[in-house]
Amino acid sequence: MKVEKVYMTKEAKELVNKDNLFKQSYDEVVASICSAVWPMKSKTFKINNSQKNGNGVVPVKELCYAMLEDTYNWYREKPLNVLKLEKKKGGPIDVYKEFTENFDIKRVGLEFETGNISSAHRSMNKLLLGLKRNEIDLAVILMPVYELSYFLTDRVSNYEELEPYFEITEGKPFIYIGFNADSFDSSVPLIPKGKDGMSKRSIKKWKDRIENK
Template sequence: MKIIEENIFVNVGSFGDSKQFHEILNQIRVAISCVTWSSTNEFIIRPERRGNGVVPIKENFIRHLVDNNWRSEVRMSMAEGMNPGKIDLVRATDFGKFAVEWETGNISSSHRAMNKIAVGIIQGALIGGILVLPVRNLSQYLTDRIGNYEEFTPYLPLYKNLIIRSGVIGIIAIEHDKESMDSQLIPKGKDGNAKKDDL
């Protein structure tokens, strides 16, 4: 898998300039490069419209970060009355916890993921977070209505105008390396009810 764009659109306070944040970014970049299909070192997708599943795509990404001291499937404590669900990955830093969400749902799911990150920062549960999204050129071959970068970007002004003391929020847009009709379709399925830790 390759990165098309890194968009850090909220950067308040000293965390964004810290060594730990740059380490986090590098770990995420490497983890994305570990996402492969039909190859040991590339992501080759069968270009069949809406033909490929999404859940198996992020398995190597999660595995790489867990091997580098991230926690997966973490449930975050939020304001009363809110049940935001789990966060894909969380890493502790000296500044606070940092979250990563890998999008496997529709655009509403993308907004929920970003809202979890934003509210987490506002409430002090997180110091930052990144949402990993496919670009439209990839999402067209995935499950119907999967959220994509181009569809989400018009809403960025909402998050850019958050009033926070410290925090970093960004999106990383990803795309397949190659297309081939010889590549197998990625299986479709649903997330399981994995055991979740508390944040």
């Protein structure tokens, strides 16, 4: 996969340009999404472009998650304290890592969005809440660009459709990353839809880290 479009708010640019830990977090996210391939044995991500909305989305995230968790030690499903402690409703942040150097700690929250585009708005709002409550220091949203989403399940999140709303996060350290397939090829297998594509790899959850302490 390749990164095709990136938008950083002014605040995010500052962090990434001037701080090594934030720079590292950004680089890890980019390296992880770039590591995704299709078909499984391929060295690049080729998408079957023979039919609009022909491919499912579930396997798309697998290799990226694997690299974030296994290579870079990010954690999955970090609950927001604001929701947990105040007994409010709401689920965890998708992917999370604390970068430390001496006594410095930088917390980065990432949402990998392949759900319905409306779901990307919830992700934005969740990350906004995390920033507002000072539970993360940088927010990142990863999603397909339009050109790729055209061949995935109808109405999945895509960079271009969320773009008009980027300005809502002005003043906050927010990064939006749009990725695309490396190539389009009508001869590669379609990515299966439904549960067929579910991976069984056990995920590296924040909860488990906490409990094992």
